Amino acid sequence: MKNQLFRYLFILIVISGCSERSSPDNQEANAVGNYDGPIIDMHIHAYSDGNPLMSMTHPPTLRSETYEGINSGAEQKEKTLEKFRQHNIVKAIVTNGQLWFDDSSEVILVGGANRPVEALRKQYQEGGLQAIAEMSPFYAGILADDASQMPYFELAQELNIPVGFHIFPGGPNYGIHLMPQMLGGMRAYNANPIQLEEVLVKFPNLKLYIMHGGWPYVDDVKALMYAHPNVYVDIAVVNWLLPQKELNNYLKSLINAGFGERIMFGSDQMVWPQVISVGIQSVNNADFLTLDQKEDIFYDNAAKFLGLSEAEIEKHKSQ
Numbered sequence: 001m002k003n004q005l006f007r008y009l010f011i012l013i014v015i016s017g018c019s020e021r022s023s024p025d026n027q028e029a030n031a032v033g034n035y036d037g038p039i040i041d042m043h044i045h046a047y048s049d050g051n052p053l054m055s056m057t058h059p060p061t062l063r064s065e066t067y068e069g070i071n072s073g074a075e076q077k078e079k080t081l082e083k084f085r086q087h088n089i090v091k092a093i094v095t096n097g098q099l100w101f102d103d104s105s106e107v108i109l110v111g112g113a114n115r116p117v118e119a120l121r122k123q124y125q126e127g128g129l130q131a132i133a134e135m136s137p138f139y140a141g142i143l144a145d146d147a148s149q150m151p152y153f154e155l156a157q158e159l160n161i162p163v164g165f166h167i168f169p170g171g172p173n174y175g176i177h178l179m180p181q182m183l184g185g186m187r188a189y190n191a192n193p194i195q196l197e198e199v200l201v202k203f204p205n206l207k208l209y210i211m212h213g214g215w216p217y218v219d220d221v222k223a224l225m226y227a228h229p230n231v232y233v234d235i236a237v238v239n240w241l242l243p244q245k246e247l248n249n250y251l252k253s254l255i256n257a258g259f260g261e262r263i264m265f266g267s268d269q270m271v272w273p274q275v276i277s278v279g280i281q282s283v284n285n286a287d288f289l290t291l292d293q294k295e296d297i298f299y300d301n302a303a304k305f306l307g308l309s310e311a312e313i314e315k316h317k318s319q
């Protein structure tokens with residue numbers, strides 16, 4: 001009787017051990033491992049001291065994490081650049097990157113937006129603007145195809161520089177209610193990427209990327225990508241705000257449709273530089289991705305989108 005009990009116990013242990021080892025998630029995660037090559041971050045912000053987000057703790061995300069905010073512009077710069085070094089981030093589009101350019105000129109591509117068009121043109125002519133990002137008329141309830149926005153897209157196409165357009169899920173979940181002064185103009189009905197369609201018809205040569213990936217409107221993102229070959233997405237925020245399974249669903253949906261070469265890594269760290277690490281780990285934890293697909297997301301797709309030279313790519317890959 002005692003022997004039989006031991007035998008049952010033994011069988012149970014073997015079975016539970018087997019089922020853990022053979023679960024598809026574990027197998028794939030173990031087989032593929034983490035990507036450890038160079039990374040391009042398409043979505044970074046540089047702030048100066050007065051920024052209203054300073055010292056703010058991020059409210060619980062949809063994965064129930066909170067993040068403590070940094071306290072000054074100097075700290076934001078220092079901690080973000082530290083993350084660049086830690087994760088081998090070799091290029092980054094940095095909105096207001098002129099604030100940090102002298103500290104990391106090799107890495108930073110300066111983004112600017114939400115200023116008069118002529119000011120942006122002047123900044124470009126002086127060599128200080130490499131992208132129009134991020135455009136966020138969304139916060140004021142203004143759609144992409146509003147007449148007031150056309151000069152920005154026109155300028156981006158004329159200068160042949162990327163333009164990043166912000167929609168959902170930018171701003172914390174429940175942001176309309178949590179931060180009414182700053183985010184009270186946001187509406188879910190204003191957040192759909194389909195609003196970009198007339199812009200894409202009018203400016204067929206735009207290098208356009210949807211910031212924050214257009215989640216949760218993934219079917220509409222697919223429709224836009226299907227209709228317009230020049231539409232890319234960055235996956236900033238979705239990679240640290242959404243539960244892992246939902247991020248997986250989003251990525252899988254685009255990749256299964258054949259758009260895996262138009263997904264670019266981004267973090268949108270704002271005053272929480274630690275989310276850069278979280279975002280990178282979340283892509284690595286997407287257990288259905290092959291290493292090649294991770295390399296596409298972390299580097300190759302953005303290198304193509306930005307038009308990096310062969311020499312530059314070779315240099316990054318050998319770092």
Ligand SMILES: [Zn+2]
Pocket residue numbers: 043045134211268
């Ligand atoms: Zn942003």
